[in-house]
Amino acid sequence: MNEGRKDIIQVLVILIALVFLIKLFAIQVLDNKYEKLADSNAILRQVDYPVRGLIYDRNGKLLVYNTPEYDLQVIYKEIKNLDSAEFCKVFRLTREELRTAFKELKKKKEYSRVKLTTFLTKLSNDDFARIQDRLDDFDGFYIQARSTRSYTTSAFANALGYVSEISKNQLGKDSTRVYKQGDYIGQSGIEAYYEKYLSGQRGVRYKMRDVDGIDKGSFKDGELDTVSIPGQNLTTTIDLDLQLYGEFLMQGKSGSIVAIEPATGEILAFVSGPSYDPNMLSGKYYSANFKFISSDTSKPLFNRPLMAQYRPGSIFKIAQAMVALQEGVITPETRVVCNRSIINCHGAHSNEDLRGAITHSCNPYFHNVLRRMLNKGKVNDPFEDTRIGLDEWSKHIRSFGFGSPLGIDLPNEKSGLVPNSNFYDRAYGGRPWKFSNIYSIAIGEGENLVVPLQMANFAATVANRGYFYTPHLVKSIGDGGKPLPQYLDKHYTTIDTSYFIVAVDAMQNVVQGGTGQYRASLKDIIVCGKTGTVENNPPMADHSVFIAFAPRDNPKIAVSVYVEDAGQGARAAASIASLIIEKYLLGATQRKHIEDYVLRGDFL
Incomplete structure (x- = not known):
């Protein structure tokens, strides 16, 4: 036992x-955790933050650059006999702010008594100049140099986006494990979309210190140090002069301007109104300014060119015409009586052919055209016949880039809506529906939704006679580089190229003798355009819409303009679009009276 x-x-x-x-x-x-703890008093690890890439306009004008910024870091264990009153005086803090800073320090995930942890952030050049000679008075505190974004202009803010500290939620989703708490990251716009190109790669330096914390030079002669790699510069497609002019015209208005070079898909101007000064979302006062801008009821952070969804209105009649020609239900010579007892119309016309119907924006004509497309008599059941016709129509309309995101190089692009049979099945809860229930989509009303970017792209597609390049904002990554490969591909519609000449003729007629003749016509330049007046919720005025391209042959610019609550498309939107075209092609407007009319804003 x-x-x-x-x-x-x-x-x-x-x-x-x-x-x-x-x-x-x-x-x-x-x-090696314990080894790090043992070494931390002798070796100081300092991050070398990379310089973020610069951003230029298409002509080489600088838009975004970097300015120095500093963080104050601390090794808590090394703090000795801190004179808090003097510290507050040097760093311009109240005692309460100092106490709060220490409380927040200890809450940080990365906090350790023996490791560098960020204590204060976003110190400016002036702050650094004031404190650098006093830093030795406060044991355990160190300066970490980095940079923040600055802007040469107040324009283009909604597309450029902004940079701020990475959030805990973003850190948790970072599969690359590249970012650390306190790092800056692009939060919106180009800054977010091209983050991996702009951000560069951080470096690190190891410094030896004696028991008193005095710097004794590089550890192992810098053998373990790594050099930071700067981010790549971006050249945008934007013409800064045109962008500034567009924002000038949109002052005091809500809406958007999108201008595209049809031959490349490069976006020349991208105006969202109202907007904000991008310098407000940079530097020490970022948090306060962000709260202020976010609470603005006019929504300056809302990127209207790709997030606002509107009914397309009468400009959609051009797409309807192209689809009807492709489906063979009409010819360019088809005439339809303007029967206003079926659907309301306007203007002095009565029995137009297709070109005339587009020129005069005849609602009964396109009501008739859509009925022909949706009810071809493929089956005897009118409900099923409409379903079949609608899905064929939807396929063609989607080929223009409607109903789904185009794929612009910005986050948060909306898709708009092109209804199909499944959509109406859900909308009617399984009850039957037919043409008489949905005919308002014939004139761009009803359930149709588009974003302004899609309408500018549509204008470019007509200008190209049937194809488009995906609209994009960056034409070169790195010095002498190229855009992303997806922006070099042509996208063809399902419509035969020969039919687009009808649309081009009609859009020319709109400007020369139709609804756009008074404010969209330019001397010696053939402008092709289409007005639209988009229904709004009463008692608000309708939205003013216009799309155009110019010149007719070998077009250089395609434009869409939306001005909210401004009434007829022939007024506000047509005026702004023609001024944008004039500015881009001629360098300045020759019609000061139209510019003054836009700036007054008296459209109703």
Whole structure:
């Protein structure tokens, strides 16, 4: 019995010894945490933040650059006899702010008494100049140099986006594990979309210190140091002069201007109104300014060119015409009586062919055209016949880029809506529906939704006679580079190229003798355009809409303009679009009276 107990005790002793040996091995060999803790007093690890890439306009004008910024970091264990009153005086803090800073320090995930942890952020050049000679008075505190974004202009803010500290939620989703708490990251716009190109790669330096914390030079002669790699510069497609002019015209208005070069899909102007000064979302006062801008009821952070969804209105009649020609239900010579008892219309016309119907924006004509497309008599059941026709129509309309995101190089692009049979099945809850229930989509009303970017792209597609390049804002990544490969591909519609000449003729007629003749016509330049007046919720005025391209042959610019609550498309939107075209092609307007009319804003 005693021998058995002795054996059991020996086994237990051996097992306990093994456990201690394994733990000791793990601590000394496998886990370098304790080694780091031991070395932290002798070796200081300092991050070398990379310079973020610069951003230019298409003509080489600088838009976004970097200015120095500093963080104050601390190793808590090294703080000795801190004179809090003097510290507050040097760093311009109240005692309460200092106490709060220490409380927040200890809450940080990365906090350690023996490691550098960020204490204060966003110190400016002026702050640094004031404190650098006093820093030695406060043991344990160190300066970390970095940079923040600055802007040469107040324009283009909604597309450029802004940079701020990475959030905990973003850190949790970062599969690359590149970012650390306190790092800056693009939060919206180009800054977010091209983050991996702009951000560069951080470096690190290791410094030796003696027991008093005095710098003794590089650890191992810099053998373990890595150099930061700057981010790549971006050249945008934007013409800054045109962008500034567009924002000038949109002052005091809500809406958007999108101008595209049809031959490339490069966006020349991208105006969202109202907007904000991008310098407000940079530097020390970012948080306060962001709260202020976010609470503005006019929604300056709302990127209208790609997030606002409107009914397309009468400009959609051009797409309807192209689809009807492709489906063979009409010819360019088809005439339809303007029967206003079926659907309301306007203007002095009565029995137009297709070109005339587009020129005069005849609602009964396109009501008739859509009925022909949706009810071809493929089956006897009118409900099923409409379903079949609608899905064929939807396929063609989607080929223009409607109903789904185009793929612009910005986040948060909306898709708009092109209804199909599944959509109406859900909308009617399984009850039957037919043409008479949905005919308002014939004139761009009803369930149709588009974003302004899609309408500018549509104008470019007509200008190209049937194809488009995906609209994009960056034409070169790196010095002498190219855009992303997806922006070099042509996208063809399902419509035969020969039919687009009808649309081009009609859009020319709109400007020369139709609804756009008074404010969209330019001397010596053939402008092709289409007005639209988009229904709004009463008692608000309708939205003013206009799309155009110019010149007719070898077009250089395609434009869409939306001005909210401004009434007829022939007024506000047509005026602004023609001024944008004039500015881009001629360098300035020759029609000061139209510019003055736009700036007055008296459209109703």
